[in-house]
Amino acid sequence: MNSPLSLADALRALPQAEAQPDLWPDLARSLRARQRRPWRYALPAALAAAIALFALAPRLTTTGSGAPATPPETATQAAATPSAASELSALHERSQALERWIATATVAPLDSRDLMAAVEVEDLIGLVDVQLGATRGDADALPLWRQRVALLEDLATIRVNRYAIAAN
Numbered sequence: 001m002n003s004p005l006s007l008a009d010a011l012r013a014l015p016q017a018e019a020q021p022d023l024w025p026d027l028a029r030s031l032r033a034r035q036r037r038p039w040r041y042a043l044p045a046a047l048a049a050a051i052a053l054f055a056l057a058p059r060l061t062t063t064g065s066g067a068p069a070t071p072p073e074t075a076t077q078a079a080a081t082p083s084a085a086s087e088l089s090a091l092h093e094r095s096q097a098l099e100r101w102i103a104t105a106t107v108a109p110l111d112s113r114d115l116m117a118a119v120e121v122e123d124l125i126g127l128v129d130v131q132l133g134a135t136r137g138d139a140d141a142l143p144l145w146r147q148r149v150a151l152l153e154d155l156a157t158i159r160v161n162r163y164a165i166a167a168n
Contacts, residue, residue: 055126088138091145098152105159114158121155 005013110118128148135141 055130084138084142088142088145091142091149094149095145095152098149098156102152102156102159110158118155118158121151121158125151125155 125148128144128151132141132144132148135144
């Protein structure tokens with residue numbers, strides 16, 4: 001006859017529990033594997049540096065006077081009308097004069113809105129400089145030079161308004 005097991009006998013009849021495996025060696029292995037992959041961070045950093053260099057290239061290739069380097073005259077540029085050439089020359093001179101004024105003006109600390117506006121305008125000027133570097137002739141460059149001078153005038157206005165407020 002089968003007698004019912006007591007609770008103690010039933011517990012003794014259970015299989016022995018095994019300890020969970022230690023997770024630290026697996027964790028240490030995965031951390032070492034991550035440290036061995038320098039390209040994980042080096043490649044994105046190199047790409048970011050290349051993009052930054054590309055964005056700053058127009059500013060780095062300016063002449064000593066501050067005007068962007070212009071491509072040499074070609075036969076296609078000679079087709080521009082004399083009035084367009086004289087206007088382009090006047091825009092070059094105006095751009096250089098504005099850049100000299102902005103560079104020599106003592107910059108008082110700007111409030112956050114003026115600073116943000118100045119940075120936006122400077123970014124737009126850089127974008128126009130990139131577009132100017134890709135132009136093939138005076139006819140293509142003329143509207144961009146007009147836009148560049150207008151943006152420089154806006155930047156000068158942002159800086160002058162700050163001085164006018166301080167003078168009053």
